[in-house]
Amino acid sequence: MTEREPEALNVAPGAPHDSMISETMAYVIGLGLALILTGISFWAASTSSLWGPGVAVGLVVLAIAQMGVHLVFFLHITSGPDNTNNVLALAFGVLIVFLVMVGTIWIMAHMNANMGVSPELMNLQMQH
Amino acid sequence: MSAISETPTVGLTHAGSEDTGLGHRGPESKSIVVPYGFWLFVLSDMILFSALFATYASLVHATDGGPTTNQLFDRSLVAIETIALLVSSFVCGLAMIAAKRGNMLWTQGWLLVTGLLGFVFLSIELYEFASMIGEGAGPQRSAFLSAFFTLVGCHGAHVTAGLLWIGTMMAQIWAKGFRPHIMRRLLCLSVFWHALDIIWVAIFTIVYLIGTLP
Numbered sequence: 001m002t003e004r005e006p007e008a009l010n011v012a013p014g015a016p017h018d019s020m021i022s023e024t025m026a027y028v029i030g031l032g033l034a035l036i037l038t039g040i041s042f043w044a045a046s047t048s049s050l051w052g053p054g055v056a057v058g059l060v061v062l063a064i065a066q067m068g069v070h071l072v073f074f075l076h077i078t079s080g081p082d083n084t085n086n087v088l089a090l091a092f093g094v095l096i097v098f099l100v101m102v103g104t105i106w107i108m109a110h111m112n113a114n115m116g117v118s119p120e121l122m123n124l125q126m127q128h
Numbered sequence: 129m130s131a132i133s134e135t136p137t138v139g140l141t142h143a144g145s146e147d148t149g150l151g152h153r154g155p156e157s158k159s160i161v162v163p164y165g166f167w168l169f170v171l172s173d174m175i176l177f178s179a180l181f182a183t184y185a186s187l188v189h190a191t192d193g194g195p196t197t198n199q200l201f202d203r204s205l206v207a208i209e210t211i212a213l214l215v216s217s218f219v220c221g222l223a224m225i226a227a228k229r230g231n232m233l234w235t236q237g238w239l240l241v242t243g244l245l246g247f248v249f250l251s252i253e254l255y256e257f258a259s260m261i262g263e264g265a266g267p268q269r270s271a272f273l274s275a276f277f278t279l280v281g282c283h284g285a286h287v288t289a290g291l292l293w294i295g296t297m298m299a300q301i302w303a304k305g306f307r308p309h310i311m312r313r314l315l316c317l318s319v320f321w322h323a324l325d326i327i328w329v330a331i332f333t334i335v336y337l338i339g340t341l342p
Binding site for chain 2 (some may be wrong): 017035045059105108
């Protein structure tokens with residue numbers, strides 16, 4: 001293990017690179033990829049040449065891909081050792097976001113389905 | 129066992145061979161700690177939005193006989209909003225590059241463009257809200273519309289706060305120059321602004337595109 005400079009052990013999220021060229025290129029590549037992904041999203045939502053039921057899933061995948069592009073090229077979240085703290089915090093955030101969204105949608109959809117079985121029962125409940 | 133217990137280190141480290149991660153070098157400098165703390169805030173903000181997204185997804189069909197997503201949303205307006213916010217996020221990055229080199233003119237210029245594009249986004253959003261409320265599709269019309277205005281309005285409120293912050297930073301850079309504490313605030317601002325764009329990606333996909341599928 002070679003001795004590293006203390007400032008190389010951690011970097012702040014969004015911290016700029018050292019070289020102006022590589023830094024500008026990161027933002028340009030990020031902008032290009034985000035524009036392409038946005039374009040595909042809007043195209044996929046309007047076209048009728050794709051299998052209908054799969055479009056929504058495809059749009060979600062495109063959105064997650066674009067979020068990844070933003071994180072890597074704009075916020076400079078990398079897999080490097082100086083980024084471990086930032087990545088761990090992000091991973092925990094993603095876990096909670098996933099639990100809140102999937103858990104809520106799952107449970108609420110099931111409750112909706114169970115509530116909709118019999119309208120007479122619904123009316124009975126409403127009167128209480 | 130006794131050899132291990134004599135070493136003062138705790139955990140998975142090899143005695144003295146590398147950084148233990150336990151702070152024997154002392155805490156990181158403020159230029160690391162402050163943006164990291166702000167990163168934690170941004171992530172918790174995303175958890176707040178995830179609750180709003182979950183609420184919206186649960187209530188999107190609860191229209192109470194009122195207007196539905198397909199009747200309300202205009203994709204071309206959303207496309208302009210999306211491009212404006214994306215380019216704004218990009219230009220904010222250019223402002224950071226200029227700021228790191230201490231270039232006052234370019235920093236102020238790029239920050240101004242960032243703010244103007246954010247203002248374009250906000251104006252379109254407010255126009256959309258006003259026309260919806262004018263058609264009788266305000267937040268009190270149905271559970272779906274309550275959830276819609278809460279989710280998108282919360283993002284709009286964040287953009288408004290970001291615009292005020294951009295203006296404040298432009299004034300601070302102008303008055304105080306590129307001092308270390310000003311640069312820390314600027315870095316936090318850029319993290320905040322990029323994060324707003326990430327949340328908007330989820331909004332335009334889930335609310336507007338999936339909401340207007342045929």
